[in-house]
Amino acid sequence: MEQEPDLAEELRWDAAVVDLIRRTQLAQPDELVAELNAAVRPLGIAVTVYLVDHEQEQLWPLPERGKPTPPALSIDGSLAGRCFTGVRTYASRDDIEPYRLWVPMVDGSERLGIAEVVAQRPPADAESFRRRCETLMGLLGHLVAVKSPYGDSLHRVRRTRPMSPAAELMLHLLPPLTFSCHRMVISAVLEPCYDVGGDAYDYAVDDQIARFMVFDAMGRGLKAGLTCTAALAATRAARRDGRDLSAMARAADAALQEQFADLRFVTGVLAELDLDTGVLRYLNAGHPPPILLRQGKAVRALRGGRRLPLGIEDDGFEVGAEVLEPGDRLLLYTDGITEAYDRSGERFGLDRLTDLATQGMNALLPAPETLRRLAHTVLEHQGGRPSDDATLMIVEWSADAAERTQP
Amino acid sequence: MSELAVDVAERDDVVIITASGVLDLGSAAGLRAALDAAVAHDRPRVVVALDAVTFVDSTGLALLVTGDRCARDGGGWMRIAGPGAQLRRMLDITNLDRRLAVYDDVAAAVQGSGQ
Numbered sequence: 001m002e003q004e005p006d007l008a009e010e011l012r013w014d015a016a017v018v019d020l021i022r023r024t025q026l027a028q029p030d031e032l033v034a035e036l037n038a039a040v041r042p043l044g045i046a047v048t049v050y051l052v053d054h055e056q057e058q059l060w061p062l063p064e065r066g067k068p069t070p071p072a073l074s075i076d077g078s079l080a081g082r083c084f085t086g087v088r089t090y091a092s093r094d095d096i097e098p099y100r101l102w103v104p105m106v107d108g109s110e111r112l113g114i115a116e117v118v119a120q121r122p123p124a125d126a127e128s129f130r131r132r133c134e135t136l137m138g139l140l141g142h143l144v145a146v147k148s149p150y151g152d153s154l155h156r157v158r159r160t161r162p163m164s165p166a167a168e169l170m171l172h173l174l175p176p177l178t179f180s181c182h183r184m185v186i187s188a189v190l191e192p193c194y195d196v197g198g199d200a201y202d203y204a205v206d207d208q209i210a211r212f213m214v215f216d217a218m219g220r221g222l223k224a225g226l227t228c229t230a231a232l233a234a235t236r237a238a239r240r241d242g243r244d245l246s247a248m249a250r251a252a253d254a255a256l257q258e259q260f261a262d263l264r265f266v267t268g269v270l271a272e273l274d275l276d277t278g279v280l281r282y283l284n285a286g287h288p289p290p291i292l293l294r295q296g297k298a299v300r301a302l303r304g305g306r307r308l309p310l311g312i313e314d315d316g317f318e319v320g321a322e323v324l325e326p327g328d329r330l331l332l333y334t335d336g337i338t339e340a341y342d343r344s345g346e347r348f349g350l351d352r353l354t355d356l357a358t359q360g361m362n363a364l365l366p367a368p369e370t371l372r373r374l375a376h377t378v379l380e381h382q383g384g385r386p387s388d389d390a391t392l393m394i395v396e397w398s399a400d401a402a403e404r405t406q407p
Numbered sequence: 408m409s410e411l412a413v414d415v416a417e418r419d420d421v422v423i424i425t426a427s428g429v430l431d432l433g434s435a436a437g438l439r440a441a442l443d444a445a446v447a448h449d450r451p452r453v454v455v456a457l458d459a460v461t462f463v464d465s466t467g468l469a470l471l472v473t474g475d476r477c478a479r480d481g482g483g484w485m486r487i488a489g490p491g492a493q494l495r496r497m498l499d500i501t502n503l504d505r506r507l508a509v510y511d512d513v514a515a516a517v518q519g520s521g522q
Contacts, residue, residue: 218465219432263473265465267501286501306502312472314502335500 006125013132016040017139024143029151033064036140044120045133049105049140051113051157052084054193056372059084059113060157083114085369087407089130099123101130103137107145109180109405111368115140134407145176159194166197166225173229174200178368180402181205183275186212187367187405188393189375191336192386198224199334199389200232204239208276211239214391215268215310216287216334224389230255231266231310245270245283245319249310252285256311265311269332273397278324283317285310288338291354292322293329296362298354302330329396331357336390340382348381357394366404367394411460413437415445421452421517427459430467438467442474442485451483454516458489468497475507484508488516 020039027035033049040047048070050059059073059080075081083090083102092100099122103115115137123129148154163171170190178187188201198217203210213235217228234255235248243251248270256264269290271282282290282302286309289301304320324330333353340348356377360370371392378390396402409429416423422445426438438455445453455471457463463471471487478485486508490498498504510516 218469263469263476265469265472286503288500308502308506312503312506 006128009124009128012043013136016043017136020136020139020143024147027147028153029147030063030153032140032143032147032154033062037064040136046118048116048118049113049144050080050115051144051154052111053158053160055160056189056375058160062154062157080114080116084111085366085372087111087366087369087405089134089407091126091130101133103130103133104407105137105141105144106405106407107141107176109185109402110141110145110176110178111366111405112141112144138407161194164195164197164221166222167194169222169225169229170196170200173232175203177371178405179203179205180405182402183397183399184210184273185367185396185398185401185405186210186393187371188214188391189368189371191375191379191390196225196389197221198228199336199391200228201332201391201393202232202236204236208274209272210275210395211270211272212332212393212395213268213270214287214332214334214393215266216336216389216391217266218264220388227256227260227264227311228266230259230264231268235270235310245272245281249283249285249307250313252310253313257313263311265309267309267334271330271332273324273330273395275397278326278328278397280322280324280330281305282320282322283307284320285314288333288335288350291331291333291350291357292324293331293354293358293361294325295327296358298331298358324397327398327400329357329361329394329398329401332391332393332395334389334391336386336388337378337392339388340378340386340390342381343383348378353392361394361396361401364404367396367401368405370394409434409462411435411437413441415441418517421454423454423456423513423517425456425459429462430457430460430470431462431464432466435466435470439470442470442477446474446477446481446483446485449481449483451478451481451485453478453483453485454488454510454513455485456488456513456516457494458491458512460494461491463490463494463497468501468503471507472503484519486510486516486519488513 023035049062063069073080087104090102099119101117105113186203200215203212217224231252234251238248238251267287268285273280283305307317308314411428411434414425424441475485
């Protein structure tokens with residue numbers, strides 16, 4: 001039997017949301033959780049918020065003044081971890097007191113962490129309670145993202161090590177790891193996350209066009225980081241100026257030649273997908289070709305649109321084109337993935353990469369989870385000591401895939 | 408620390424730079440100096456023999472592109488002889504085999520035939 005909506009309860013939750021918005025207007029980043037708990041106290045719940053670290057291995061509690069801080073939670077092998085990886089809410093068993101929910105905290109579709117919601121008594125309507133908690137944590141995800149730039153505390157919680165200057169620079173230039181809209185998902189991962197410099201990715205979705213790119217600058221460390229940020233900033237500025245793929249590449253050529261006395265080049269793929277028609281246009285500036293995945297299989301590498309690396313002007317090329325089918329996926333990567341060697345000198349290789357990517361997708365994992373696992377597998381392959389930056393990006397032209405990145 | 412041995416010889420007005428070892432960020436200085444010197448005059452003719460180089464990274468590649476550019480700017484040429492499988496793969500992926508002149512061995516590079 002369908003339950004009557006409890007209007008009084010609905011109003012109490014609405015009031016808590018409004019109160020939270022009002023309270024956080026002037027809140028410092030480190031005051032966010034205390035304000036949250038003040039706002040939801042009338043609902044008879046208490047919340048502990050956990051943020052994921054950059055290596056995506058553990059969930060770290062946000063400290064709250066006057067309360068003991070619980071220990072970090074491992075993502076692998078815990079219910080909290082399953083909540084994070086699957087972007088799904090899990091409830092404790094009904095007969096265990098107090099009633100407890102693990103709720104994913106996403107900023108739109110970017111996985112920021114999870115929240116543990118403890119209720120004084122089990123809710124009368126568990127389904128409504130779950131939905132309300134998910135909405136509340138969606139708002140909190142937005143607030144965490146909005147408040148992060150104004151202090152260091154939210155950044156600090158996500159770090160288990162200091163960032164290198166190059167990684168610090170790059171981190172603040174990159175868009176969030178994951179963006180989903182109604183028709184598609186773009187997700188990326190960058191390793192080693194505390195020490196990356198020469199690799200980057202970018203994307204933007206406007207009207208029916210999704211634009212996405214990956215970059216790999218020559219060299220290592222901050223020098224490579226400066227090279228890469230110059231290419232990224234130049235292509236982004238050109239894109240926002242309404243220029244096409246070729247002009248974006250030329251803008252990067254010009255920026256790299258103007259800024260640096262020595263030759264600096266950046267390889268990369270610049271692509272745009274028309275979400276109405278499936279027409280993909282792309283250029284490949286000396287980079288490994290993107291892989292097209294269709295119906296759970298890697299069907300081919302996209303070998304068109306080849307030009308010289310960014311930084312070396314090239315007028316003799318044509319933009320590549322491909323017509324995607326609904327449900328198609330693209331896999332973009334830098335050679336730090338395929339050229340990762342283990343102790344015995346064995347390459348990670350393209351076959352292993354496409355196998356793991358298709359496995360993840362066929363298991364209907366959220367795209368960011370497929371990438372998290374892949375990145376960890378590549379790191380393990382190298383015995384935890386990567387010799388180069390490694391970037392992966394998955395683009396899924398699929399409404400179902402977008403749905404999977406949401407609670 | 409990677410090492411690169413560099414030897415410079417001259418044959419029929421062609422400077423032949425022979426490198427052996429690993430050409431990367433840590434080892435490029437010797438080859439850079441030899442290339443700079445070889446392309447520093449008018450109409451340079453330079454062959455870079457790389458058959459004994461087992462690995463080239465992006466810094467090494469940039470060095471070769473720079474050498475090629477300087478040689479062209481001076482009205483001459485720079486040719487690569489005998490790249491190994493790894494360098495060939497890299498030249499292919501980066502499309503730089505379109506820009507750089509690559510030959511199977513030094514004799515072919517000196518003659519400029521059989522590219």
